[in-house]
Amino acid sequence: xxxxxxxxxxxxxxxxxxxxxxxxxxxxxxxxxxxxxxxxxxxxxxxxxxxxxxxxxxxxxxxxxxxxxxxxxxxxxxxxxxxxxxxxxxxxxxxxxxxxxxxxxxxxxxxxxxxxxxxxxxxxxxxxxxxxxxxxxxxxxxxxxxxxxxxxxxxxxxxxxxxxxxxxxxxxxxxxxxxxxxxxxxxxxxxxxxxxxxxxxxxxxxxxxxxxxxxxxxxxxxxxxxxxxxxxxxxxxxxxxxxxxxxxxxxxxxxxxxxxxxxxxxxxxxxxxxxxxxxxxxxxxxxxxxxxxxxxxxxxxxxxxxxxxxxxxxxxxxxxxxxxxxxxxxxxxxxxxxxxxxxxxxxxxxxxxxxxxxxxxxxxxxxxxxxxxxxxxxxxxxxxxxxxxxxxxxxxxxxxxxxxxxxxxxxxxxxxxxxxxxxxxxxxxxxxxxxxxxxxxxxxxxx
Amino acid sequence: xxxxxxxxxxxxxxxxxxxxxxxxxxxxxxxxxxxxxxxxxxxxxxxxxxxxxxxxxxxxxxxxxxxxxxxxxxxxxxxxxxxxxxxxxxxxxxxxxxxxxxxxxxxxxxxxxxxxxxxxxxxxxxxxxxxxxxxxxxxxxxxxxxxxxxxxxxxxxxxxxxxxxxxxxxxxxxxxxxxxxxxxxxxxxxxxxxxxxxxxxxxxxxxxxxxxxxxxxxxxxxxxxxxxxxxxxxxxxxxxxxxxxxxxxxxxxxxxxxxxxxxxxxxxxxxxxxxxxxxxxxxxxxxxxxxxxxxxxxxxxxxxxxxxxxxxxxxxxxxxxxxxxxxxxxxxxxxxxxxxxxxxxxxxxxxxxxxxxxxxxxxxxxxxxxxxxxxxxxxxxxxxxxxxxxxxxxxxxxxxxxxxxxxxxxxxxxxxxxxxxxxxxxxxxxxxxxxxxxxxxxxxxxx
Numbered sequence: 001x002x003x004x005x006x007x008x009x010x011x012x013x014x015x016x017x018x019x020x021x022x023x024x025x026x027x028x029x030x031x032x033x034x035x036x037x038x039x040x041x042x043x044x045x046x047x048x049x050x051x052x053x054x055x056x057x058x059x060x061x062x063x064x065x066x067x068x069x070x071x072x073x074x075x076x077x078x079x080x081x082x083x084x085x086x087x088x089x090x091x092x093x094x095x096x097x098x099x100x101x102x103x104x105x106x107x108x109x110x111x112x113x114x115x116x117x118x119x120x121x122x123x124x125x126x127x128x129x130x131x132x133x134x135x136x137x138x139x140x141x142x143x144x145x146x147x148x149x150x151x152x153x154x155x156x157x158x159x160x161x162x163x164x165x166x167x168x169x170x171x172x173x174x175x176x177x178x179x180x181x182x183x184x185x186x187x188x189x190x191x192x193x194x195x196x197x198x199x200x201x202x203x204x205x206x207x208x209x210x211x212x213x214x215x216x217x218x219x220x221x222x223x224x225x226x227x228x229x230x231x232x233x234x235x236x237x238x239x240x241x242x243x244x245x246x247x248x249x250x251x252x253x254x255x256x257x258x259x260x261x262x263x264x265x266x267x268x269x270x271x272x273x274x275x276x277x278x279x280x281x282x283x284x285x286x287x288x289x290x291x292x293x294x295x296x297x298x299x300x301x302x303x304x305x306x307x308x309x310x311x312x313x314x315x316x317x318x319x320x321x322x323x324x325x326x327x328x329x330x331x332x333x334x335x336x337x338x339x340x341x342x343x344x345x346x347x348x349x350x351x352x353x354x355x356x357x358x359x360x361x362x363x364x365x366x367x368x369x370x371x372x373x374x375x376x377x378x379x380x381x382x383x384x385x386x387x388x389x390x391x392x393x394x395x396x397x398x399x400x401x402x403x404x405x406x407x408x409x410x411x412x413x414x415x416x417x418x419x420x421x422x423x424x425x426x427x428x429x430x431x432x433x434x435x436x437x438x439x440x441x442x443x444x445x446x447x
Numbered sequence: 448x449x450x451x452x453x454x455x456x457x458x459x460x461x462x463x464x465x466x467x468x469x470x471x472x473x474x475x476x477x478x479x480x481x482x483x484x485x486x487x488x489x490x491x492x493x494x495x496x497x498x499x500x501x502x503x504x505x506x507x508x509x510x511x512x513x514x515x516x517x518x519x520x521x522x523x524x525x526x527x528x529x530x531x532x533x534x535x536x537x538x539x540x541x542x543x544x545x546x547x548x549x550x551x552x553x554x555x556x557x558x559x560x561x562x563x564x565x566x567x568x569x570x571x572x573x574x575x576x577x578x579x580x581x582x583x584x585x586x587x588x589x590x591x592x593x594x595x596x597x598x599x600x601x602x603x604x605x606x607x608x609x610x611x612x613x614x615x616x617x618x619x620x621x622x623x624x625x626x627x628x629x630x631x632x633x634x635x636x637x638x639x640x641x642x643x644x645x646x647x648x649x650x651x652x653x654x655x656x657x658x659x660x661x662x663x664x665x666x667x668x669x670x671x672x673x674x675x676x677x678x679x680x681x682x683x684x685x686x687x688x689x690x691x692x693x694x695x696x697x698x699x700x701x702x703x704x705x706x707x708x709x710x711x712x713x714x715x716x717x718x719x720x721x722x723x724x725x726x727x728x729x730x731x732x733x734x735x736x737x738x739x740x741x742x743x744x745x746x747x748x749x750x751x752x753x754x755x756x757x758x759x760x761x762x763x764x765x766x767x768x769x770x771x772x773x774x775x776x777x778x779x780x781x782x783x784x785x786x787x788x789x790x791x792x793x794x795x796x797x798x799x800x801x802x803x804x805x806x807x808x809x810x811x812x813x814x815x816x817x818x819x820x821x822x823x824x825x826x827x828x829x830x831x832x833x834x835x836x837x838x839x840x841x842x843x844x845x846x847x848x849x850x851x852x853x854x855x856x857x858x859x860x861x862x863x864x865x866x867x868x869x870x871x872x873x874x875x876x877x878x879x880x881x882x883x884x885x886x887x888x889x890x891x892x893x894x
Contacts (some may be wrong), residue, residue, distance in 0.1 A: 027750065084750055086651060147750075175656065189655060195749070202717020204533060204866035207740045208636060208836030209622065211764045212732035213712070215722035218741040218759075219676055225669030231786070265660070270649020270755075275662035275789030285659035293654045294665040295754070296747035302642070302760040303474065303531055303594075304836075305742050305865055308717075312665075313749040317658045339678070342722030389655030389751075418752055419651040 004130060006433050007122045009426060013105060015044075015122070017098035019114050020107040026058060026081035026148045034058040034144050037080045041142055044121045047128040048140060057152035058144035065128065066137045071444050073137035075166035075403065077393055078117035078173050079146035082109035083418045090420035103426055104415075110424040111411040113173045116432065117142060119410060120172050123433040135444040139166055143393070146173065149191070149352020150392040157400045168365050168443070169397045174387050174407035178414060179425065182373040183383040184366060185407040189290070190318030190356040191390035192328050194349040196224055196335060198299075198310045200342060205306040215342025217310040218299045224335055224345065225294055225312055232278035235292045239330035243321035247280070247288050255283050258383060268414060287386035291317045292331075317388065324353030357394040357405070365406040368446055372438035376431050389417070408439060451577060453880050454569045456873060460552060462491075462569070464545035466561050467554040473505060473528035473595045481505040481591050484527045488589055491568045494575040495587060504599035505591035512575065513584045518891050520584035522613035522850065524840055525564035525620050526593035529556035530865045537867035551862075551870040558858040558871040560620045563879065564589060566857065567619050570880040582891040586613055590840070593620065596638070596799020597839040604847045615812050615890070616844045621834050621854035625861060626872065629820040630830040631813060632854040636737070637765030637803040638837035639775050641796040643671055643782060645746075645757045647789060652753040662789025664757040665746045671782055671792065672741055672759055679725035682739045686777035690768035694727070694735050702730050705830060715861060734833035738764045739778075764835065771800035804841040804852070812853040815893055819885035823878050836864070855886060 023029060024037035035052065041061045042050040048063035061080065066073070085095040085108055093099040095108040105115075127134050141164060143153050157164060176183050198217040205214065230236045260283050266274050276285040285291075292314065299310030316327050332347040359366065361384055373382045387407060394405040410432030416422040470476060471484035482499065488508045489497040495510035508527065513520070532542040532555055540546040542555040552562075574581050588611060590600050604611060623630050645664040652661065677683045707730050713721050723732040732738075739761065746757030763774050779794040806813065808831055820829045834854060841852040857879030863869040 084748070086748065086750070086752070090650070189658075191655070191751075193751075200718050203537070203863065203868070205716060206836060206860075206864040206866065207738070207742055207762055208638070208764050208834070209624075209860045209864060210716065210733075211636075211738040211740060211835050212723040212736050213721055213729050214716055214718045215720075216740055218744050219672065222669040222672035222741070222744070225666065226673035229666060269652060269657065269661055271647050271661045271789055272791055273662075273789045274660055276659040282660050286657075289659050291654070291658040293658060293663055293753055294669070294747070295654055295752050296749055297665050297669070297744045297757065298748075300741070300743035300760070301531070301533065301745075302743055303533070303865060304638075304640075304762055305533070306740055307743065310744070313747070315654060315751055317655050342718055342720045344719055387655070388658055389653060413653075413656045416650065417653040417656055418750060419653065421650070 004126060004437065006430065007126055009429055012119065012122055012429050013098065013100070016105070016110065016115055016118055019118060020098045020109055021096050023096045024081050024144065025084050026145050027084050031058065034081065038144060041080050044118070044125070045140055047125055048138070055152040055156045060144065060156060061140065061142040063140040064138065065124070065134050067133045068135065068137050071136040072167045073139065073165070074443065075139045075141055075164055075169045076120055077169055077171045077405070078142045079113050079144065080117070080142055081144045081147050082112065082114070083147050086420050092421055104423040105426055106421055106423045108422055110422055111415040112417045112422065113146070115424045115429065116172045116409045116411050119429050119432040120436055123436050135440045139164060146392065149350065149354065151351045153393060154396050157396055161400055164401060166401060166403050169401070169403045169405040171391060171405050171407045172409055173391055174409035175411040175413045175417070176409070177385040179412045181380045181383055182377040183385040184369050184373070185387040186361050186366065186384050187356065187358040188387040188389060188391045188394060190322060190324060190354045191315060191392070192318065192324035192349065192353045193313070193315035194328055194331065194347055196221065196312045196314060197346045197348060198224070199308060199344050201306070201308045204308050207304045207306050210306055214306060216306050217343050218307060220340045220343045220345065221297065221299065221310040221312055223340065224338060225297070227338060228292055233275060234277045237292070237330050237334040240292065240327060241290070242326065243323060244290055245320040247284060251288065252284065255287060256281065258283060286388050288319060290319050290322055317390065319356045322356065324355060352392065354390050354392040355395055357391065359404050359406065363404060364446060365404060368442040369406055369408060369439055371442050372435050375438045376435045408436065451573060451884065453877065454573055456876055459566065459569055459876050460545065460547070463552070463557065463562055463565055466565060467545045467556055468543055470543045471528050471591065472531050473592050474531050478505065481528065485591060488527050491565070491572070492587055494572055495585070502599040502603045507591065507603060508587065508589040510587040511585065512571070512581050514580045515582065515584050518583040519614045520586065520612070521890065522586045522588055522611060522616045523567055524616055524618045524852070525589045526560050526591065527564070527589055528591045528594050529559070529561070530594050533867050539868055550874065551872055553868055553870040555869055557869055558862040559864045559869065560593070562871045562876065563619045563856045563858050566876050566879040567883055570883050582887045586611060593839065596797065596801065598798045600840060601843050604843055608847055611848060613848060613850050616848070616850050616852040618838060618852050618854045619856055620838055621856035622858040622860040622864070623856070624832040626859045628827045628830055629824040630832040631816050631820070632834040633808050633813065633831050634803065634805040635834040635836060635838045635841060635854070637769060637771060637801045638762060638839070639765065639771035639796065639800045640760070640762035641775055641778065641794055643668065643759045643761060644793045644795060645671070646755060646791050648753070648755045651755050654751045654753050657753055661753060663753050664790050665754060667787045667790045667792065668744065668746065668757040668759055670787065671785060672744070674785060675739055680722060681724045684739070684777050684781040687739065687774060688737070689773065690770060691737055692767040694731060698735065699731065702734060703728065705730060733835050735766060737766050737769055764837065766803045769803065771802060799839060801837050801839040802842055804838065806851050806853065810851060811893060812851060815889040816853055816855060816886055818889050819882050822885045823882045855883065857882070
């Protein structure tokens with residue numbers, strides 16, 4: 001690959017700006033908007049027969065370059081959908097406008113996952129244009145429902161097992177866990193989410209004229225939420241930890257050996273103190289322990305009302321052999337066992353449950369990826385880390401295609417994924433293209 | 448007053464429709480909108496020199512008819528501002544459009560307080576037009592900040608003590624406590640409100656990539672809210688009940704003698720069960736016991752985030768000699784004493800604190816009002832009830848003008864005050880005008 005001229009960063013950013021401008025928020029966008037994003041992406045895959053294909057939900061973008069007979073085949077996975085913006089008032093610049101700010105670019109989706117996907121496509125375009133081909137066979141599968149739990153991807157993939165067959169899946173989604181050294185992820189957490197809905201009276205009531213006569217759903221919901229954790233930060237739901245492996249002294253030692261400054265991390269997130277399940281270090285909790293978070297609570301408002309309905313949005317990140325359905329059932333049983341007079345409580349579990357995922361540290365893909373990162377970051381150790389986020393497609397690919405997934409994203413975990421002011425380090429675009437080139441070369445040679 | 452021809456209901460409703468169409472939401476409307484509502488009202492007071500006067504906040508509407516020398520002087524109080532709509536999706540018809548639905552009219556403010564004020568103005572207009580005057584001297588003071596705690600009314604009134612001097616204040620705000628019989632209110636509850644603001648990290652964080660490392664403000668806020676009450680419904684804040692009188696056996700018996708069907712009430716509000724402080728009946732709680740309600744909670748949303756901020760909006764309804772400032776301080780101290788690692792908690796007390804108010808059951812105004820209601824509702828007992836809501840102006844009038852306030856509103860407490868689908872029984876318009884005419888006549892004769 002030596003001599004390959006990579007696309008200029010300025011050109012890549014100009015294209016990324018167009019892509020970010022399409023507000024492909026899978027939780028709320030119209031089908032037309034989602035299709036526009038898919039069409040835009042498919043056009044960048046023209047060298048590989050890029051096309052938009054229907055699913056039962058938002059479409060997928062497909063393409064394949066299979067001109068390397070005898071070489072391995074990889075399936076490149078990513079997504080074109082993005083998270084909601086959250087509170088617009090908290091964005092320093094409009095979310096769907098790519099803004100360069102020093103050595104980063106800002107905008108919804110730049111790091112999750114529009115930038116990391118686009119750099120692979122631009123690299124492959126350059127290789128085909130300048131060299132006439134790629135070092136190995138590459139299939140592309142870019143979906144539009146990752147941020148809502150990939151509800152329709154399983155059906156799509158299972159119906160196309162031979163079309164999508166590959167020796168390895170390489171995910172352009174994921175993230176390096178911090179900016180200071182290269183890292184590879186050997187695991188990601190599972191996910192199950194649900195709403196707790198508390199209902200009191202038939203309608204909102206004046207808090208004076210009805211005060212003291214009916215239960216307030218917000219009080220009941222607070223009791224529910226407060227009961228989910230113990231003061232030491234552990235989850236108080238019976239059965240929640242079923243299937244969570246005991247953290248071995250060996251793995252504890254491995255994690256403790258990772259250079260990690262808790263005070264620096266605290267300062268970065270800007271919290272008054274770090275906090276979590278007792279008995280584990282911050283990094284042990286982040287990588288190896290499951291969580292139960294309340295992502296949102298809503299009900300009533302700042303006026304004199306007893307609201308008739310209050311909702312908490314819960315999600316659990318899972319590890320090891322935790323079963324998403326059993327975790328949801330354990331929470332529902334926990335809530336049902338609380339005494340909450342004067343209200344009714346419902347737990348509504350969302351679609352898109354995902355178990356945790358792991359790839360062995362000595363898997364050949366990890367070996368090749370480590371070598372590729374060493375080439376791009378010659379002076380730095382490559383850390384084996386964990387994605388504490390969830391990549392729902394991984395389990396699917398293992399089950400349906402029999403292929404492990406290598407996370408090879410050039411996002412970084414601190415880049416405000418899912419939050420206002422999401423950003424991407426500009427240097428990652430070039431580093432990413434160089435690393436993907438080295439990885440593909442390495443995988444082709446290893447055969 | 449016999450022979451007085453009252454305005455036709457249809458005409459009154461046509462005017463009320465214009466009035467409701469002005470969205471005078473004091474919490475969010477522009478000064479121009481608030482002024483439009485005030486000007487509209489002042490035009491209806493032309494017979495009494497109606498005018499809009501500035502305050503440090505939204506303006507007041509003033510007027511006076513003083514053509515009955517030797518007769519008593521009353522000050523008619525009401526307000527032209529309304530509550531926010533709340534969730535628009537819950538309104539069956541647009542909130543700022545008067546819609547007749549069977550024997551009620553619906554729209555924001557119809558019962559609180561636009562209808563009950565308008566009927567007094569229309570009655571007085573008719574009296575002046577047909578009889579050349581009123582049976583006693585009447586001053587009008589209609590404010591635009593009642594729903595936000597009347598923050599600027601005290602300054603305005605205290606600077607105009609002689610202009611506003613009256614033997615009695617009659618409030619067109621308030622409510623009959625139910626539709627089945629006439630009632631007079633001998634007390635109203637006080638109010639103090641505040642926000643509890645919990646802050647964690649500097650910004651929202653991805654609940655996967657940061658899960659298990661920082662405290663979640665929603666978890667902490669739930670702990671705060673859940674700690675405010677005991678399971679038996681009583682308030683768990685030390686000092687909250689200071690100044691609350693013990694409910695005497697005599698008052699208990701009086702309340703127990705009021706015909707009140709708990710099951711019917713439960714069915715009306717549509718709650719699965721009634722609930723409140725242990726040791727008291729529903730009506731005892733509603734009339735004689737203070738409450739602490741969480742009116743709203745907000746933070747995060749239904750996406751994979753650890754929100755960095757969560758807010759609860761609290762309000763307390765006060766009785767007896769409870770001091771609003773001391774109640775707020777007790778709650779702040781309670782919150783400060785909780786151990787909430789990894790977050791900061793602030794209690795921000797709102798302006799507009801109001802102590803509880805009471806008028807003696809044997810006050811001459813109550814006697815005259817009882818007689819007036821007997822005239823309009825000849826076959827029904829007049830109940831002496833309590834407004835569990837708050838009328839901030841009452842304490843002010845007692846302190847500044849030395850005048851007690853008689854609540855004489857023809858709203859009914861079940862008419863969705865402050866909630867979606869606020870309504871007013873159409874018959875109350877006519878009943879109200881007849882009752883005000885009888886009251887004024889009675890007060891004039893009693894001199």
